[in-house]
Amino acid sequence: MPDSISQWLPLLNNSLWFRHLPPALQQSLLQAAQLRQLQSNQLLFPRGEQSADLFAVLQGALCVGTLDAEGREVLLTVAEPVTWFGEIALFDAQPRTHDVRAAGPTTLLCIPQAALQQLLAEQPHWWREFALLLCHKLRLAFNNAEDLSLLPAGPRLARRLLLIARGYGDARTTQQQIRLTQERLAQMLSLSRQTTNQLLRELEQQGVLRLQPGCIEIVDLPALEQAASH
Known part of the structure; x- marks a missing residue:
């Protein structure tokens, strides 16, 4: 594991999902990982982009949203440390669902799509771990929809x-x-x-x-x- 990645390990272990991964999968992800730096308001990827890299926010924050019919930003959520995201495209190979942009100077951990595909081809039982991450996001989406409908x-x-x-x-x-x-x-x-x-x-x-x-x-x-x- 590169030193530039290992220094972030204590922070990554604050993520319950990452912390409970099999140790071999943790090590494989960290070996494949790269650091990405974004400036304030820099676009990580736009809605519709065909990519399936997996990311974790290490420092800073990301705005996840889209544009309405009049071109105004519609913000859905803000991702702060240590949020993992990008797993949807890993499963369905479809374009990105939303725009993701840095709210300020931001550091990301990036697991490239090619490395993920190779890992999962060699160890297909690890798909379950990424499915758990996806299910967690799905539960949040249902809970948020319920809050919008029912809560003052x-x-x-x-x-x-x-x-x-x-x-x-x-x-x-x-x-x-x-x-x-x-x-x-x-x-x-x-x-x-x-x-x-x-x-x-x-x-x-x-x-x-x-x-x-x-x-x-x-x-x-x-x-x-x-x-x-x-």
Whole structure:
């Protein structure tokens, strides 16, 4: 394993999916891995691109979304460390489903498509591990759709902040700071920026959050969990 990759191993082990992989698969992925650096607003890949590399966010953040009929960005989610993504195209060999762009300077771990295909051809039982990653994402998609349909705006916002802070269920720890603008959070929740700002200010006044430019800090995690459960 190259030294440039091994220094990221403690962070990668914060991903529950990666941590529970068979050791031989972990080593094979790391041996094939490459580091990618993106500048702020740089496109990683556009919707419709024919590629199947697998990625993990090591530093920074990525915006996953698309454009509406009027050419405006529609943000679906923000991927922060340590989010693994790109597995859909690995299974169906279809074009990428969304645009993925760096929210700021970002470091990625990239497992090239050719290396993945060779690994899985030699060890076909490892397909199950990638299927588990895909199933995790599918469960999240159903849960998010349910939240949009059933939850009031306040609990929906609190729940999304918790999801991001916990790596969408794949992190061993909860991060205190979420690098996300209010405008992007509003897009993810299908809320107006005014409503989002009002809800965040209320949580700040209650001592649950601390708002900073481009960043939301969780001050009282139990209180945020309570707000998400209402």
